[in-house]
Amino acid sequence: xxxxxxxxxxxxxxxxAAGLGALGVAVLAALFWLQPFxxxxxxxxxxxxxxxxxxxxxxxxxxxxxxxxxIMVLLTAAVAIGPESxxxxxxxxxxxxxxxxxxxxxxxWFQPIANxxxxxxxxxxxxxxxxxxxxxxxxxxxxGFEQADLWRIAVGSALAASVYGVVxxxxxxxxxxxxxxxxxxxxxSHIGAILLxxxxxxxxxxxxxxxxxxxxxxxLPLIAVVFFVGYMAFESYARLxxxxxxxxxxxxxxxxxxxxYTRGHTERVARFxxxxxxxxxxDGTQLERLRWAALIHDVGKLAVPRExxxxxxxxxxxxxxxxxxxxxxVEELLEEVDFxxxxxxxxxxxxxxxxxxxxxxxxxxxxxxPSKEACILAVADTFDAITSxxxxxxxxxxxxxxxxxxxxxxxQFDPEVVEAFIEGMENSxxxxxxxxxxxxxxxxxxxxxxxxxxxxxxxxxxxxFPLAPIAKDVDNG
Amino acid sequence: MAESRLHRLxxxxxxxxxxxxxxxxxxxxxxxxxxxxxxxxxxAIAGMHYLSVPTPSGKHINLAIGPAVAAAILLPSTLAVMAxxxxxxxxxWAVLRWRSNTDRDADSxxxxxxxxxxxxxxVASSGLTGLSGSSLPLAWxxxxxxxxxxxxxxxxxxLVSAWVGTERDDLASRYLWLLAxxxxxxxxxxxxxxxxxxxTWPLMGIWAFPxxxxxxxxxxxxxxxxxxTRITYGQMIRALAQIPEVADLxxxxxxxRTADLAVSMAREIGLHPNEVTELEYAALxxxxxxxxxxxxxxxxxxxxxxxxxxxxxxxxxxxxxxxxVSEYVRVQHSPFRRPGEALDPDVPMISKIIKVASAYDQAxxxxxxxxxxxxxxxxxxxxxxxxxxxxxxLRRVLAQRGVIAA
Numbered sequence: 001x002x003x004x005x006x007x008x009x010x011x012x013x014x015x016x017a018a019g020l021g022a023l024g025v026a027v028l029a030a031l032f033w034l035q036p037f038x039x040x041x042x043x044x045x046x047x048x049x050x051x052x053x054x055x056x057x058x059x060x061x062x063x064x065x066x067x068x069x070x071i072m073v074l075l076t077a078a079v080a081i082g083p084e085s086x087x088x089x090x091x092x093x094x095x096x097x098x099x100x101x102x103x104x105x106x107x108x109w110f111q112p113i114a115n116x117x118x119x120x121x122x123x124x125x126x127x128x129x130x131x132x133x134x135x136x137x138x139x140x141x142x143x144g145f146e147q148a149d150l151w152r153i154a155v156g157s158a159l160a161a162s163v164y165g166v167v168x169x170x171x172x173x174x175x176x177x178x179x180x181x182x183x184x185x186x187x188x189s190h191i192g193a194i195l196l197x198x199x200x201x202x203x204x205x206x207x208x209x210x211x212x213x214x215x216x217x218x219x220l221p222l223i224a225v226v227f228f229v230g231y232m233a234f235e236s237y238a239r240l241x242x243x244x245x246x247x248x249x250x251x252x253x254x255x256x257x258x259x260x261y262t263r264g265h266t267e268r269v270a271r272f273x274x275x276x277x278x279x280x281x282x283d284g285t286q287l288e289r290l291r292w293a294a295l296i297h298d299v300g301k302l303a304v305p306r307e308x309x310x311x312x313x314x315x316x317x318x319x320x321x322x323x324x325x326x327x328x329x330v331e332e333l334l335e336e337v338d339f340x341x342x343x344x345x346x347x348x349x350x351x352x353x354x355x356x357x358x359x360x361x362x363x364x365x366x367x368x369x370p371s372k373e374a375c376i377l378a379v380a381d382t383f384d385a386i387t388s389x390x391x392x393x394x395x396x397x398x399x400x401x402x403x404x405x406x407x408x409x410x411x412q413f414d415p416e417v418v419e420a421f422i423e424g425m426e427n428s429x430x431x432x433x434x435x436x437x438x439x440x441x442x443x444x445x446x447x448x449x450x451x452x453x454x455x456x457x458x459x460x461x462x463x464x465f466p467l468a469p470i471a472k473d474v475d476n477g
Numbered sequence: 478m479a480e481s482r483l484h485r486l487x488x489x490x491x492x493x494x495x496x497x498x499x500x501x502x503x504x505x506x507x508x509x510x511x512x513x514x515x516x517x518x519x520x521a522i523a524g525m526h527y528l529s530v531p532t533p534s535g536k537h538i539n540l541a542i543g544p545a546v547a548a549a550i551l552l553p554s555t556l557a558v559m560a561x562x563x564x565x566x567x568x569x570w571a572v573l574r575w576r577s578n579t580d581r582d583a584d585s586x587x588x589x590x591x592x593x594x595x596x597x598x599x600v601a602s603s604g605l606t607g608l609s610g611s612s613l614p615l616a617w618x619x620x621x622x623x624x625x626x627x628x629x630x631x632x633x634x635x636l637v638s639a640w641v642g643t644e645r646d647d648l649a650s651r652y653l654w655l656l657a658x659x660x661x662x663x664x665x666x667x668x669x670x671x672x673x674x675x676x677t678w679p680l681m682g683i684w685a686f687p688x689x690x691x692x693x694x695x696x697x698x699x700x701x702x703x704x705x706t707r708i709t710y711g712q713m714i715r716a717l718a719q720i721p722e723v724a725d726l727x728x729x730x731x732x733x734r735t736a737d738l739a740v741s742m743a744r745e746i747g748l749h750p751n752e753v754t755e756l757e758y759a760a761l762x763x764x765x766x767x768x769x770x771x772x773x774x775x776x777x778x779x780x781x782x783x784x785x786x787x788x789x790x791x792x793x794x795x796x797x798x799x800x801x802v803s804e805y806v807r808v809q810h811s812p813f814r815r816p817g818e819a820l821d822p823d824v825p826m827i828s829k830i831i832k833v834a835s836a837y838d839q840a841x842x843x844x845x846x847x848x849x850x851x852x853x854x855x856x857x858x859x860x861x862x863x864x865x866x867x868x869x870x871l872r873r874v875l876a877q878r879g880v881i882a883a
Contacts, residue, residue: 150684204691211673211688214680218616222669222676226692229666233699236533240706243798244713250796251717255768302720302768333723337712339705 005429012179013110020117020175027124028091035088038081046220047077048093050227055097057235069230070097071164071198072205075157076223078127079209083134087127094123110179118171126164130156130206153206161202165195248295255302262298265384268432270294272380276417279424280376290373293346297377300329324359327351331362349374350381353412375414379405379421382413387433398425398433483641487584490591491570497595498563505560511553515561518548522565526572530667530697531704534659534750538667539586541569542630543693545594546671549601549626550619551678558602559595566591585641593634601626616676623672631664649747656750666696711757718761726767731838736760739834741878742870748826756827759805763831765789766806782810805831813864829864833871836863848880 038044054070077093078086098115133156208226212219249267256262273294277287304326327348334340348361349370356367364370370378386401402422409415506512521544529537545562552558573587604622611618635657642653674689681688721727739760743753766789769775790807793799809831811824833855840851852872859865875881 150681154684154687200691201695204687204695207684207688207691210681210684211677215616215676216614218614218620218676221620222673225665225669226673229662229669229696230692230699232662233666233696233703237699237703237706240703240710244706244710247710247796247798248713248717250794250799251792254792254795255720299720302724304724304771329723333719334713334716337709337716339709340713 009179016175016178017110017113017117020121020171021113022117024095024117024120027120028095031088031091031124035085038085038089040081043080044077044089044093047073047080048096050224051077051093052097054227054231056100056102057231069201069227069234071161072201072208072230073227074123074126074164075130075160075202075205076209076212078130078160079153079157079206080212083131086131087124090127091120091124094119114175118168118175122164122167122171125167126160129163130160132156133159150207150210153210154203157206157209158199158203161205162195162199164202165198169194245292245295252295252299252302262301265388266295266298268384268388269297269377269380272383272421273376275424275428276376276380276421279420280372280417286373289343289346290376292340293343293373293377294380296330296334296340296343297347297350297381298326298330299333299347300326300331304329324351327359327361346371346373346377350377352378354378354409354414355411358412372414372417375417376421379413379417383421383432395433398431401433483584483588486641487570487588490588491567494563494566494591494595498560498567501556501560501563505557508556511557514552515557516564518544518552518561519564519568522548522562523568523572526569527576530663530700532660532663532700533703533707534656535704535707536656536660537586538660538663539569539573539590540667541565541590542594542597542664543667543671543674543689545598546601546623546627546668547675547678547689549598550605550623550672550675552602555599555602555606558598562595562598566594585638588641589634589638592637593630596633597626597630600629619676620672623668623675627664627668631661649745651747652744652750652753659750663696663700666693666700669693714758714761718765721764721767721770724768724771726770727764728843731835731842732761732764734842735763735831735835735838738838738871738874739830741874742830742834742867743827745874745877746826746830746866746870752827755802755805756830758799759802759809759827760831760834762789762793762802763806763809763835765792768792786810809835812862813859814861826864826867829867830870833863833867837871848875852881 051070051073054073058070074090074093078090081089095116098119099112100115103112134152136152208219208223212223252266253264256265270291273290274287277290282290304322327350331344331348334344345361345363349364351359352361352364352368352370352374354369354375356369360366360368360370383401383405386396386404387398389395405413405418405421409418505515522541525540525544527539529539532538545565548561549558552561569591570587601622604625605618608618608622613621635654638657639650639653643650670689670693673692674685677688678685715733718732722729722732736757740753740757743756748756764785766785766787769785769788770780786807786809790803793803793806796803805825805827808824809828811821811828811832813824813829814820836858837851837855840846840854841848846854852875855863855868855871859868872881
């Protein structure tokens with residue numbers, strides 16, 4: 001990234017943090033002036049501990065459905081505390097939850113300040129909605145929650161939760177697009193997916209608050225169990241998913257480590273595909289599918305004899321056939337893994353051409369147009385192959401790779417994907433491949449040096465896989 | 478053999494419950510107590526036998542205990558509670574028979590669930606009677622009775638299902654007991670739903686339904702997802718472990734068979750369920766180091782079994798969640814004891830089991846020995862190469878499978 005861009009981002013961060021932080025302080029000050037602090041301080045403290053715990057340990061679930069049960073805690077607390085101090089009680093709670101220790105440890109200042117402002121405002125507005133629904137004149141309206149109709153509590157807290165969702169989403173969207181640009185916002189652009197479960201959580205939270213009002217302190221252990229079990233269940237689910245992904249990543253990394261030429265290939269291709277996906281406006285679930293497809297796309301190659309992968313001269317037809325079978329190896333290996341099936345379809349078609357030529361996976365015939373995802377994977381895979389050193393040639397330059405992709409756009413590659421890739425790459429400012437045009441002699445020397453560095457690194461890390469030497473007769477082909 | 482005994486046992490339990498239930502029903506009707514509420518809860522308990530939640534241990538808990546908890550709070554006397562439970566359990570037996578794939582699963586579930594449910598009912602409702610008139614608020618009396626009854630339920634259920642499981646599958650009761658204890662989160666969720674309903678129904682009316690059901694529904698969703706992810710994680714490890722076999726670098730099927738045998742032995746020995754899972758992964762991947770044999774340089778230089786174990790461990794160690802598994806793979810060839818030396822306490826049981834299972838599978842499937850000859854080989858190697866305790870377990874597992882005479 002250029003220096004100017006970094007400075008621009010820095011300035012945007014300062015402006016945003018200052019604005020949101022000031023807003024948060026103003027809201028808190030106004031609430032302190034308007035409302036008394038909850039008279040049952042212990043009750044407020046209990047809910048605060050639960051809320052802060054959930055905020056600090058928010059669970060990452062890819063579809064963002066149940067990111068954290070904290071909205072439930074907020075609304076239970078709002079109902080249990082009572083309307084006269086609900087807004088102040090909940091806003092202070094949210095303010096405390098905004099400061100996450102990980103941010104402090106990593107000396108991030110922007111995130112906590114912006115979060116503080118954003119969460120205080122969001123919490124105050126959403127609790128305000130709940131109080132307003134309860135106070136609205138009409139049947140069942142009352143000054144205190146105890147006398148209020150349960151209908152009002154249920155509807156009010158569901159509404160409050162959706163207000164929370166919308167306001168938070170708008171603020172985050174605004175902040176992210178101000179700092180990082182429009183591109184990063186795209187995976188976030190599916191508010192429908194988060195709003196419905198949030199409303200459900202809020203509805204439930206309000207009713208749990210009502211149980212406290214009707215049965216008293218004996219409800220608190222039960223409420224705690226509801227929070228805890230809900231959190232535990234999603235946390236263990238999220239951890240298992242993470243284990244699953246990191247296992248396949250680790251495995252592939254280890255297997256690639258044996259081979260200098262493919263080392264890091266999968267990780268880079270996964271990064272490129274994700275970038276293209278974002279550029280083309282994919283949502284979270286689609287991006288995840290793309291990432292998994294990239295992670296497994298070369299698993300089959302691990303079962304192909306090394307000599308073939310490293311061969312310097314042109315492959316015979318027979319060898320070429322063996323090489324291509326890695327597409328089927330991946331199908332055979334992973335056929336038992338149910339959730340990978342859609343990704344295998346993508347991965348096994350990454351050698352298929354846009355115009356229907358090339359090598360297709362099982363179930364596809366010559367002439368079939370590969371899916372958009374398979375086209376993305378093909379472009380990412382080819383770009384990495386061109387810009388990294390192979391057994392038969394050294395790395396080529398990035399402009400050369402662009403030219404090559406464009407030359408085959410429309411036949412081998414999907415032109416839309418190629419342009420999305422190049423645009424995304426230029427925006428990111430990253431550079432891959434050789435920096436300069438080299439003669440073959442120079443290129444080989446540089447490659448030898450790189451190989452030596454990797455050997456030293458392997459020794460330090462205790463890996464003892466032998467590495468093959470760089471091919472002596474390099475030809476640019 | 479064990480199966481028919483189990484079936485007889487489930488019929489005895491059912492008979493006892495029917496007798497108990499008939500007596501309680503007669504009493505409830507004669508004393509003019511609320512028979513309609515009793516009938517409602519009986520139907521709820523019977524119907525909820527149809528639904529079950531997957532638990533972290535890979536088993537299921539059926540939901541019948543949820544309405545049972547609510548009934549214990551809401552029905553006015555211990556007798557009415559017993560009447561509702563027994564009628565519900567008789568109906569539940571029919572429901573389980575109808576939905577279950579195999580009769581023996583239905584039988585064993587039924588025995589454990591019904592004995593513990595009746596125990597819960599007795600403890601919780603007599604607790605409520607005993608506490609009434611104390612200075613505690615009513616809600617706390619209800620909560621305390623449910624907590625005490627629930628603890629009894631949980632321990633009894635684990636004990637009975639461990640015992641029943643030993644009958645059914647010849648597994649170590651320690652293993653099954655630990656397995657049943659793993660289910661506490663799910664049990665807690667179901668109990669909380671029941672207790673919330675029982676405590677709020679008189680005060681909140683129909684709003685008690687969402688209060689009781691939604692928390693449970695949210696966690697159910699998570700448990701189901703957890704369960705399916707647990708299964709696909711296993712599938713993925715299985716797939717990755719097959720890379721050497723697909724590449725013709727290792728004999729086909731060896732790792733799967735070894736894992737299968739090793740898991741049976743571990744359960745028979747009574748390892749902790751989490752350890753059994755790690756053992757399964759380690760056994761599946763014990764030969765993954767062979768993938769390195771595509772490397773011409775290695776083929777030229779030569780290699781030993783220890784090298785393959787070490788390379789395999791290095792590959793597995795790249796996955797942050799499989800550190801332990803990688804260690805088991807690394808030491809899989811360590812002998813049980815070297816001649817003239819004391820026992821090596823550092824060789825984990827898991828590695829010793831894999832060593833035996835792999836050696837036996839090699840003897841039978843690669844050297845084409847008969848199962849008895851294979852076992853003979855292992856026994857000859859006991860005391861130095863193989864742990865005698867593990868060899869003995871192999872013999873018992875093979876006998877259970879009917880491969881050799883018992």
